[in-house]
């Protein structure tokens with residue numbers, strides 16, 4: 001997961017300017033015993049981007065106008081996002097971030113003012129102290145807003161760069177790129193048919209979180225290689241922690257719920273570019289996408305009963321709604337594999353394209369859509385989704401909890417052992 005691994009975060013490329021910058025660099029080095037920033041363990045105090053600030057009028061405006069309400073999770077995500085910034089935000093912004101972070105976590109500044117020659121700590125103290133009695137919750141929200149502003153300006157400043165440079169660093173199992181108003185999240189384990197490991201679920205959650213805040217109009221999920229995705233990586237079930245299988249099942253259910261939740265909550269148009277066969281959870285979440293474009297080579301398969309498992313991804317609700325109860329049962333209970341044409345006829349797929357022209361036709365279409373007014377698209381999606389968002393979350397919770405039990409069943413354990421012992425194919 002990128003935020004846990006600062007070695008994968010992009011280096012801040014812009015050199016700190018001026019005397020204050022040089023002093024801060026010295027402080028950072030001193031504070032961490034001369035180690036480079038990327039070599040630091042995550043959570044090390046000196047990793048926190050709090051350094052120096054005077055005033056950042058535009059950003060401050062943005063900060064003060066926003067309503068309160070950032071959760072602890074938003075705050076933690078924002079801290080992670082700071083590590084992924086492509087460009088050094090500059091000392092002033094870093095000081096502001098430092099002050100907001102301290103205020104949000106410790107409350108008003110109550111430490112003695114550093115001495116007049118202790119320039120760096122004095123600057124930091126002044127920035128924190130200037131926040132007065134700002135409530136912790138407001139500071140947390142302002143921190144989140146400030147980071148969000150930085151992320152989008154950093155994204156838009158990279159628009160003129162070639163694609164290789166616009167790749168978001170820090171991901172290992174997905175490739176995230178932004179171009180012409182489209183953020184693409186590509187599953188990138190082609191040798192394993194893009195089977196979803198635990199790390200991959202986490203990276204997709206983070207990538208969706210980042211995409212929801214960037215300045216792209218549309219977000220696309222696709223696969224690298226001949227498969228879209230073969231669903232849950234069955235080795236996920238073989239890695240049992242010392243606490244035992246029950247703990248494993250519980251953690252997996254939490255991961256599943258968070259993963260599906262990030263599709264339910266995704267605020268922008270979300271498009272699946274299904275470049276090949278899709279299995280299991282990669283099929284079920286398609287019911288939460290706004291467009292599903294498929295190559296005619298794709299198939300759609302949810303062999304849950306074969307695996308001793310039950311539906312997830314809200315498919316117990318979305319599939320009957322999309323294709324009617326009879327067709328949904330054929331897929332979800334009996335594991336019938338659909339061709340792309342069948343999936344399209346049943347409403348799960350928006351449109352099927354010949355494999356030979358799939359990429360060209362789909363991306364031409366999406367580039368045209370990405371030029372539509374962004375806010376209108378986003379609001380339209382939200383109107384549609386808001387009608388059943390709570391219901392989807394409740395269904396997600398229920399499906400995850402039922403699966404937690406199923407994973408402990410002999411039916412499920414036997415099916416997984418069978419896959420590994422005989423390499424039984426679906």
Ligand SMILES: CCCCC/C=C/C(=O)SCCNC(=O)CCNC(=O)[C@H](O)C(C)(C)COP(=O)(O)OP(=O)(O)OC[C@H]1O[C@@H](n2cnc3c(N)ncnc32)[C@H](O)[C@@H]1OP(=O)(O)O
Pocket residue numbers: 191192193195196230231232233234235236252253255256279280281282303304307309312424425426
């Ligand atoms: C924590 C949240 C849980 C959420 C619950 C989700 C449930 C689901 O998604 S259920 C669906 C699970 N998926 C499967 O059961 C698929 C299992 N895989 C297969 O049946 C086949 O691999 C195939 C039909 C997808 C592809 O067959 P083939 O074209 O013959 O290719 P290989 O089998 O040789 O695959 C290459 C390589 O990749 C490994 N692999 C593929 N899929 C998975 C997978 N889902 N889990 C683990 N490993 C997978 C396969 O074992 C091969 O590995 P090597 O032998 O080491 O090359």
